[in-house]
Amino acid sequence: MSITPQVRHELTQARGQVWAKHSKDPNFTGCGIGYRRRDGVVTDEPVVIAMVVDKLPAGALSSRRLLPASVRVNGTDYGVDVVEAGPVYANGTLDRAAPQSVTSSGPVTGPYRPLVQGCGISNSGVATSSSSSPTIGPAGTLGCFVTSVSGAVVIEFLLSAGHILAGGPNLWSPSNLSNTGNIVQPAVSDQVLTGTTYQDPVAEVTYVSPLDTTPGSLANTVDWGVAQLNTDYGDTTFAKDLMPPISDGHPAVGMCVGSDAGGNSYLARMDATLQQVGLPMVGMFDVTDGTAAPQVGMHIEKVGRSSGYTSSTVDATDVIVTINYVDPVANALVPVTMSGIIWSQYFTIAGDSGAVACQGGDGQTYVLPPRAPCPLTQAVQGYYNLPSNISDNTLTNNVQAKVLTQTLAGNLLIGLVYMNQQTVISRLGNSTGPAYNQATAQAFFQQLYAKYRPVVVGLLTNPSSFTFTQAMATDYGYALNMLGQTPANGGQGILTSQEYGLGVWLMFTVAGLAQNNYTYQQIQALLDNPLFYDQACSAIASIPTITLP
Amino acid sequence: MSDTTSRPRPVRLRGGYLTRRGLLGGVAGVALASFPGVPSARGSSMLSYQGFAMALRVTRTVAQFPIEFPAFGEKSPALARASSARLSSAAGKLSPHRLTQVGAAAERLIADGTLGQRSDALVMALGAHAARDGESGGSLVSLIALSVAALAPDNDPNEDGFASTWLGGLARMHQQDTLGAAVTRRGIR
Numbered sequence: 001m002s003i004t005p006q007v008r009h010e011l012t013q014a015r016g017q018v019w020a021k022h023s024k025d026p027n028f029t030g031c032g033i034g035y036r037r038r039d040g041v042v043t044d045e046p047v048v049i050a051m052v053v054d055k056l057p058a059g060a061l062s063s064r065r066l067l068p069a070s071v072r073v074n075g076t077d078y079g080v081d082v083v084e085a086g087p088v089y090a091n092g093t094l095d096r097a098a099p100q101s102v103t104s105s106g107p108v109t110g111p112y113r114p115l116v117q118g119c120g121i122s123n124s125g126v127a128t129s130s131s132s133s134p135t136i137g138p139a140g141t142l143g144c145f146v147t148s149v150s151g152a153v154v155i156e157f158l159l160s161a162g163h164i165l166a167g168g169p170n171l172w173s174p175s176n177l178s179n180t181g182n183i184v185q186p187a188v189s190d191q192v193l194t195g196t197t198y199q200d201p202v203a204e205v206t207y208v209s210p211l212d213t214t215p216g217s218l219a220n221t222v223d224w225g226v227a228q229l230n231t232d233y234g235d236t237t238f239a240k241d242l243m244p245p246i247s248d249g250h251p252a253v254g255m256c257v258g259s260d261a262g263g264n265s266y267l268a269r270m271d272a273t274l275q276q277v278g279l280p281m282v283g284m285f286d287v288t289d290g291t292a293a294p295q296v297g298m299h300i301e302k303v304g305r306s307s308g309y310t311s312s313t314v315d316a317t318d319v320i321v322t323i324n325y326v327d328p329v330a331n332a333l334v335p336v337t338m339s340g341i342i343w344s345q346y347f348t349i350a351g352d353s354g355a356v357a358c359q360g361g362d363g364q365t366y367v368l369p370p371r372a373p374c375p376l377t378q379a380v381q382g383y384y385n386l387p388s389n390i391s392d393n394t395l396t397n398n399v400q401a402k403v404l405t406q407t408l409a410g411n412l413l414i415g416l417v418y419m420n421q422q423t424v425i426s427r428l429g430n431s432t433g434p435a436y437n438q439a440t441a442q443a444f445f446q447q448l449y450a451k452y453r454p455v456v457v458g459l460l461t462n463p464s465s466f467t468f469t470q471a472m473a474t475d476y477g478y479a480l481n482m483l484g485q486t487p488a489n490g491g492q493g494i495l496t497s498q499e500y501g502l503g504v505w506l507m508f509t510v511a512g513l514a515q516n517n518y519t520y521q522q523i524q525a526l527l528d529n530p531l532f533y534d535q536a537c538s539a540i541a542s543i544p545t546i547t548l549p
Numbered sequence: 550m551s552d553t554t555s556r557p558r559p560v561r562l563r564g565g566y567l568t569r570r571g572l573l574g575g576v577a578g579v580a581l582a583s584f585p586g587v588p589s590a591r592g593s594s595m596l597s598y599q600g601f602a603m604a605l606r607v608t609r610t611v612a613q614f615p616i617e618f619p620a621f622g623e624k625s626p627a628l629a630r631a632s633s634a635r636l637s638s639a640a641g642k643l644s645p646h647r648l649t650q651v652g653a654a655a656e657r658l659i660a661d662g663t664l665g666q667r668s669d670a671l672v673m674a675l676g677a678h679a680a681r682d683g684e685s686g687g688s689l690v691s692l693i694a695l696s697v698a699a700l701a702p703d704n705d706p707n708e709d710g711f712a713s714t715w716l717g718g719l720a721r722m723h724q725q726d727t728l729g730a731a732v733t734r735r736g737i738r
Contacts, residue, residue, distance in 0.1 A: 437731075439722065439727035439730070439731065440615045440718075440722065440727065440731045442725075442727075443719075443721035443722040443727065444615070444714070444718035444721075446718075446721055447714050447717035447718045447721060448714060450717070451713070451714060451717070469710070470703055470704055470705065470708075470710060471704070471708065471710030471711050471713075471714075473703070474619075474621075474697065474701060474703075474704055474710060474711035474714075475714050477619040477621055478616075478618075478619055478711065478714065478715075480619070481616050481617070481618075482615075482616055485616050489616060489617060490614070490615045490616040490617070490731075490735050491616050507621070507622075508622070511621070511622070511703070514703070
């Protein structure tokens with residue numbers, strides 16, 4: 001099963017159409033070329049793979065945002081398969097906590113002399129004007145060694161992801177004196193954890209490929225840097241001998257650069273990377289010796305600092321995807337569009353950036369990403385100091401899938417939550433009055449959480465037993481007032497007056513549900529009533545601070 | 550039918566009795582306006598005027614703390630709705646059992662000396678009792694439910710409903726040691 005050059009060429013055009021139309025949609029992560037999946041099984045139909053953060057029901061999306069079922073190129077219709085992926089982050093990690101043993105072979109955080117491929121490294125730190133101590137760079141992985149031969153002089157360099165060697169995106173340049181480009185092994189964060197210091201740099205950065213941060217720019221295809229070794233040589237074995245060295249029979253395919261919380265991994269092509277580096281790997285003659293072009297379905301394997309040895313498959317090529325880089329100096333996210341990228345799944349996690357993936361392996365030695373709650377849940381849990389119950393993610397997913405998706409207004413609510421979640425997160429992150437207001441809100445919302453979590457579980461387990469009560473209506477009204485009243489009046493002032501007005505409008509509906517003791521089925525019928533849906537849409541559309549899906 | 554149910558036994562109050570037939574005593578030394586005894590829906594139970602006064606103070610507190618109680622479609626502010634007439638009307642819907650609970654809760658608060666003290670002391674006492682009572686809410690939840698029904702008549706004073714939320718919130722603030730600061734800053738009357 002392989003995609004012919006002609007089909008790939010046309011699929012590339014189809015992918016370009018999808019990207020051009022949807023790249024600015026915040027729910028759109030990227031797109032590439034691969035095979036359609038049905039019920040988790042890969043078919044032999046070559047398609048454009050469109051990646052979205054959340055697969056929303058068609059009814060919850062405007063026609064402008066709806067992804068096409070197919071795209072026509074030269075008279076041929078190519079299917080579009082939508083998968084959930086993103087948001088994607090560069091795979092360096094600033095986490096100071098010990099990496100979890102997510103696989104039997106990882107993490108690879110110990111000291112290695114001589115240096116080996118697959119071990120953890122980082123920039124020793126970037127000096128900043130605002131702090132006396134340098135900002136520690138993200139931990140990543142030593143990919144491989146490249147060499148420069150000039151007569152009898154042989155110089156070896158280590159090759160890794162550019163943002164790892166630079167300590168962040170675009171943080172190194174020859175003229176940037178605040179960044180010495182010193183590379184240490186183990187990574188600084190791993191040294192802190194063990195209490196053992198290896199301050200002497202093992203290499204010094206020679207060059208880092210710049211990233212074009214222009215929104216939508218398709219100029220970025222690679223993310224690499226090289227650092228000249230301060231030691232005599234690097235050992236071309238992989239850490240713990242977890243996989244064979246790179247060779248023509250075990251060629252390098254990609255370099256890990258990004259991943260998301262759902263197990264999606266993104267790699268830059270290794271042949272393209274080495275062509276830009278302009279140096280061959282140690283033991284090779286030409287720059288592309290020991291490399292192979294990625295093919296959809298190809299098995300790949302790697303050794304990385306955080307997840308150790310893993311093996312998966314190439315699930316898409318020619319991917320255009322926006323990767324969010326963390327700038328630790330500016331404490332900001334820098335979105336960078338990358339093109340020509342490889343998509344794989346359950347292959348890397350944060351800290352594996354720079355690891356080189358080779359062709360081989362069983363294609364199913366996976367790493368599952370550490371479970372992380374959704375950002376909105378996390379923000380709400382943090383603000384109200386609610387229990388960080390990981391099963392709440394499953395619970396909210398079930399409410400979405402089993403309850404909300406069944407009705408018009410339910411789907412509207414799903415879209416509203418998604419489209420406005422960043423607003424909620426920002427407001428919760430900002431000051432909402434004196435501390436005592438937040439403390440009061442925390443106590444009452446903790447009480448509501450304790451009271452209603454079992455109700456929601458019961459609703460999902462046995463919907464027919466659910467009845468809307470007056471207590472629920474009063475609780476709703478009180479919670480609305482806590483959100484809407486000003487801090488001076490004891491509230492949080494999180495809602496604008498118009499948003500509060502919308503909540504009051506909804507209160508009349510809620511009161512009606514309570515007075516008539518609506519059952520679950522009656523509530524669902526109301527939420528699926530086009531008249532109610534239209535009224536809700538009109539009411540929401542009149543509020544400038546709320547984005548309609 | 551047992552004698553207990555056919556002949557109601559008085560519930561001991563501090564300085565008086567609350568029975569299903571009427572008030573047998575009063576609280577001495579507390580200057581109060583004259584509040585009526587409140588007949589229950591069953592027609593035979595009464596709440597002492599001290600108990601009624603306590604219930605009214607609690608209702609005024611619920612109306613203001615930690616936020617103004619929502620309007621729920623009414624035009625008058627919450628504090629104005631915390632009136633003796635509305636409280637009397639809500640109490641008239643109480644079952645004998647709930648009325649007994651309300652009386653017991655009022656007695657607990659009167660025993661704390663909160664009837665003659667500032668409202669912030671009453672909130673602190675409510676928080677402390679709620680934290681001690683735990684999830685059951687004890688008799689206090691009946692008293693708060695009566696207040697809620699006075700402020701928002703759609704609520705049944707015989708059901709815990711929102712009262713458990715309000716009291717639970719107060720209990721948490723007491724346990725988290727945030728109640729005092731909130732009461733002081735809120736400046737309730």
